[in-house]
Every structure is written in structure tokens, then in C-alpha cells.
Amino acid sequence: MDDRKNRVLMAAAGLLLAGVALFALFPAFRENGERMKQVKPMLEEADRLALDYNKVLSGGEEYVGKYVLWCVQNRSEDEVLYKGDMRARLKISNYRFMPIFRGSKHASCSDMLLNIEDVRKTSSSSGMITAEFIYSRE
Numbered sequence: 001m002d003d004r005k006n007r008v009l010m011a012a013a014g015l016l017l018a019g020v021a022l023f024a025l026f027p028a029f030r031e032n033g034e035r036m037k038q039v040k041p042m043l044e045e046a047d048r049l050a051l052d053y054n055k056v057l058s059g060g061e062e063y064v065g066k067y068v069l070w071c072v073q074n075r076s077e078d079e080v081l082y083k084g085d086m087r088a089r090l091k092i093s094n095y096r097f098m099p100i101f102r103g104s105k106h107a108s109c110s111d112m113l114l115n116i117e118d119v120r121k122t123s124s125s126s127g128m129i130t131a132e133f134i135y136s137r138e
Contacts, residue, residue, distance in 0.1 A: 039135045042067045042135075043113060043135075053070070056129055059119070061119060066116050067116075068113070069114075070082055070083070071109040071110065071112075073109040074098050074112075077095045080098070090129055091128055092114075092130075092132070093133075094132055113134040113136070114133060116131050
């Protein structure tokens with residue numbers, strides 16, 4: 001009888017701990033749901049426009065204010081790269097909110113939703129795109 005009683009008590013304790021964990025995680029799930037409601041129209045615009053780095057660079061001011069969903073490698077504030085390409089650099093105006101890229105230099109990148117703020121041609125053949133970080137699928 002004691003063995004059965006111990007199993008019931010252990011099961012009850014397990015359920016109680018699971019309930020406490022779910023209660024603690026609920027605000028995070030709710031916040032993420034609210035965030036996704038805000039981001040969904042931006043993601044839909046980014047999917048519809050399907051802009052890549054070169055198209056934005058060649059289009060100049062035409063794409064300012066547009067949303068893009070790009071694979072971004074964020075190694076440091078001075079090394080934010082479109083698809084990890086050293087020639088396709090990005091300047092992120094709100095860099096401190098961006099997640100740092102985890103992985104080797106030659107590894108893949110993370111999908112990030114950005115809002116194009118400025119497009120500049122430089123003296124070299126490349127240019128510089130400034131964007132605001134909005135969301136990461138990571």
C-alpha cells in the first residue's frame with residue numbers, strides 16, 4: 001500500500017511542477033502571440049515583394065520603407081552580412097535589439113525581418129543598405 005501511495009504522491013508532485021512551469025511560461029507564449037500578430041502583415045509584405053539585396057541596392061530610394069525577410073549573419077555591429085556575403089553588408093539602425101549569429105563564419109544565417117531605411121551607392125561597386133531590425137525567426 002505504501003508503494004502505491006508513494007507513486008500517487010510522486011505523480012501529483014509531477015503534475016504540480018508541470019503546472020507551475022506552464023504558469024511561468026504562459027506570459028512568454030502570450031507575448032510571442034501578440035508579437036506575431038504585429039509582425040504577420042510585415043512578413044506577408046516581405047514575402048509578396050521578395051526583394052533581394054541586389055534588387056534593393058539597384059532600386060535605391062524606391063525600396064525605403066519596404067519590408068524584407070533576409071537571411072542575415074550578424075557577427076558584430078560592423079559585420080552584419082546578407083547571406084554571409086562579405087560584399088553585401090548591412091547597417092542596422094537598432095543593432096542592440098538584434099540577436100547575435102551563433103555558428104562558424106561559413107555556416108548558414110538566420111531569417112530576419114528588416115525595414116529598409118536607406119540605400120547608398122558607394123564609390124566601389126558595392127553599396128550600403130541601412131535597415132531597422134524587426135524580428136528574427138531564430
